Amino acid sequence: MMSYMVSVETAKNILEANLIDGKITLCPLLESLGFVLSEDIFSPIDIPSFDNSAMDGYAIRWEQGNGSRKLQTQSMMRAGETNHTTIQTGEAIRIFTGAPTPTGADTIIPQEYVTVQNGSIHFDWERFEKGANFRKIGAQNRQGDLIAEKGTVVSPGMVGLLASVGISEVPVYAAPKVGLLLTGDELVEVGQPLSFGKIYNANGPILNTYFRDLGISNISIYKAVDEPERLQIILHELLEEVDVLVISGGISVGDYDFVKKGLENEGVEELFYKVSQKPGKPLWVGRTETQWVFALPGNPASTLTCFNQYVKPCLEAWMGKKNTFQPMGTFPLQTDFSKKGALTFFLKAKLENGSIKVLPGQESFNLIAYGNANGIAEIPKDLDFLPKGTMVRFYSW
Structure with a gap:
């Protein structure tokens, strides 16, 4: 257990050392798009099967x-x-x-x-x-030929290939069953009247959409009031049924932040708590023998950043993908950038014409920039000033 704040690099190394392999399932061919093959596939017939x-x-x-x-x-x-x-x-x-x-x-x-x-x-x-x-018969492939390798992501072209040889089900790494727990008495659902002191629930739709974009549809959503006994019951119920538990809010050090203690009570092993980054410093990650638990800070920009950098790579690895922590690439900044503090900055950004545009509105509560952003730019912790043209890592959504 890490009892001190860790660097971004250390946090990702810890997660990579603890990756969990997902379950394997037979998936109907028409539902397999985006999943990863868990076995090599060999053609059952010659293609063409006749001259x-x-x-x-x-x-x-x-x-x-x-x-x-x-x-x-x-x-x-x-x-x-x-x-x-x-x-x-x-x-x-x-x-x-x-x-x-x-x-x-x-x-x-x-x-x-x-x-x-x-x-x-x-x-x-x-x-x-x-x-x-x-x-001629067999010009494309002969019966028994390897036509799709384990670890390949199923694409529309792959679906066409497998259909052409008569395969109706494919072995893939199954998507995990996910539990999403939203904490906070202040949350009001979209579509309901908003009274003084309340805020709309943005993190729920953010995370739900992210899960579905990854091909995860088995999602249980719970809400918990800021009351430790009730929270404990919900945590127990969720850990009994899900493969991955993602919690939004309640993980900081406020008087009503009960999540960390509740997870300890359930026997979840803490891997680290707090990362030297902005936004999203109060991130808690733990696991059981077969489950991931991520407790994300409640501010929406922090939630998005932490999900993109830590939760998404672990979910993709669960589903059979490789090198999931790698950025899309490195690209030059369009303008100078300066920061204060020895923290890694994750910035709402837009990759356009081969360069990175850092968007205004970088506060952890501010979602305006996310309407235009198509990813996150990483500014290393040891740099205070980056001139235009500096190459930095970019992570796409």
Whole structure:
């Protein structure tokens, strides 16, 4: 347990050393987008599974043709054809893209190069060679070939590939079941009247949206008043049912901040408490043998920063992704930047035209900049002044 404030680097090293592997599940192919394959996938069939035409045109047997021979055309092969056809001597068969090629045929002449006269086809033989536009069985892959590697994120293209070989379910790292606990007597839900002394609940929608953007939909949302006994009951219930518990607020040192003690009572091991950063210093992270617990400071900008920097990478690692703590990249600042204090600053920023624009409104309560920001810029703790053009890390949402 860390009993003192840690640096950003130390906090991330601790988390990387404690990453939890998520469960593996079979996911319906159409629901697998964005998930990570937990196994190598091998093709159950040859693709193509039969010789077929790559063009609309005419199937021929190359050896029987030359510049003067006429090929008669009477038959036709459509895509989806199930009858087996054998090409006859002196015959050309009208064929369409994807249709099975006749037995004995080995070349497809595209229709735009063919003239048909009195039932015979004519074309310039010099333009083509044997095998043109002819897709052979297994040209893409053979049965048993590795077609998707473990650790690959399922993309729309991957879905298409797996569908093409007949795979309807894929083994992936499952999304965790998440509990979201919102603390604070001052919170009022959006859509309700706002009385004096109350504030709208912004962190709930922020975190709920972030979870869903990561592909996590199994979310239990609880609210807790600032009363330790009731909070303890809710913590116990949540830790009985979820894989990851994220708490908003109640983790500082105020008279009504009861979260830290409640988690200790539930036997959650503290990994660290407080990070030398701005915003989001009062961050608490712990774990059980199989669960993550993140207690985030209540100010919205602090919540967003801590989620982006610490919670999101752990959730992505749970779901099988690699190198999740790495930034999107390093980019130059558009303007000079100066700061006071030996803290790492995480700034609301916009990456545009290959450079970072630091947005106004950096206070921890202020969400205005987040309407335009597309990520967070990291300013190292040991630098007080960064001239325009200084390369800094940028983390996208």
